[in-house]
Amino acid sequence: MARTVDPGRTAQRREAILLAAGRLFGERGYERTTVAQIAEAAGLSAASVFYYFADKPAVFRAVFERDLPLAEALVARHADDADPVAAILDVLSELAEDAADPAAAGMLVELLRRVEHDPDLLSVVTRTARVVRDGLAELIARGAEEGTVDPELDPAEAATWLQAVVDATYLNARPGHSPVPALRRTALGYLAPNQLGRTQDHE
Numbered sequence: 364m365a366r367t368v369d370p371g372r373t374a375q376r377r378e379a380i381l382l383a384a385g386r387l388f389g390e391r392g393y394e395r396t397t398v399a400q401i402a403e404a405a406g407l408s409a410a411s412v413f414y415y416f417a418d419k420p421a422v423f424r425a426v427f428e429r430d431l432p433l434a435e436a437l438v439a440r441h442a443d444d445a446d447p448v449a450a451i452l453d454v455l456s457e458l459a460e461d462a463a464d465p466a467a468a469g470m471l472v473e474l475l476r477r478v479e480h481d482p483d484l485l486s487v488v489t490r491t492a493r494v495v496r497d498g499l500a501e502l503i504a505r506g507a508e509e510g511t512v513d514p515e516l517d518p519a520e521a522a523t524w525l526q527a528v529v530d531a532t533y534l535n536a537r538p539g540h541s542p543v544p545a546l547r548r549t550a551l552g553y554l555a556p557n558q559l560g561r562t563q564d565h566e
Contacts, residue, residue, distance in 0.1 A: 377415050377425075379405040385426045389466025393423060393473045423477060424484045426470075431491045438498030447506035448555060451499060451525070455550055456543045458495065458529045465538040471530065496522045503554070512554050525550055 383404035387396045398419055402409045416422045437457055444450035461467055478485050499522035506512030528549060532542040 373415075376405075376407065376411065380407065380412055380415060380422065381426050381429065384422050385470060386466050388423060388426070388473050389464075389468070389470035392469065393419075393477060398422070420477075420481060420484075423473075424481065424487055427474065427484065427487050427491070431487065431494065434491050434494045434498075438494055442498065442501065444502075446511070447502040447509065448511045448551070451502050451506070451554065452547050452550060454495075454499060454502070455525060455529055455546055459532045459536075459543055459546050460541075462529075462532040462536040462543075463539055463541050467533050467536070471533045492526060496526060498522075499525055506554070513556070516554070521554070524553070 380401060384396070384401045387400055387404060391400075396419075398412050399409045401422065402412045405412070412422065416425060437454060441450040441454050444453075474484075474488065478488060496519065500518040503512055503516060503518040503521050507514045507516065507518070528546065532546055536542040
């Protein structure tokens with residue numbers, strides 16, 4: 364009789380592999396991280412890693428593939444918020460919540476190195492960035508219509524700029540110190556300078 368596959372166990376093992384991989388890639392770098400090291404950190408064998416992923420590049424891509432459904436859910440959760448400015452600040456806060464992780468900056472650096480050589484990885488991160496940009500742009504446009512966001516801002520350009528600020532928090536945050544309060548103040552000052560005091564209510 365064929366052995367049945369437990370979807371819960373499969374998901375759990377994949378997640379364990381990706382968590383271990385993300386930490387090691389961020390701390391050691393892509394080239395200096397081996398599949399054997401990832402397997403050991405995940406409490407599995409190297410054969411188990413290759414059961415779930417074709418090779419090391421696939422493991423690296425999968426770390427970022429998890430971001431797409433999370434981004435879609437994040438944008439959908441805030442799309443109809445009554446206050447578009449508060450929604451934007453909350454979206455940015457969630458996007459930056461892992462920036463204080465000691466491995467976060469290293470992982471972003473490795474992404475920037477790898478994305479030029481891996482079209483599939485580029486596609487993954489581009490799709491995720493587009494989801495976030497479009498969601499932010501819609502909130503910015505709504506805020507401009509309601510008079511809570513500077514109407515001179517181009518929604519798409521402003522959304523792209525805010526994404527760049529989030530990326531900067533990953534590259535510059537001090538390990539163990541959340542950049543979210545400063546990010547919120549920066550974003551609010553950019554979107555609606557006359558409402559800057561509101562950020563204190565959300566920190």
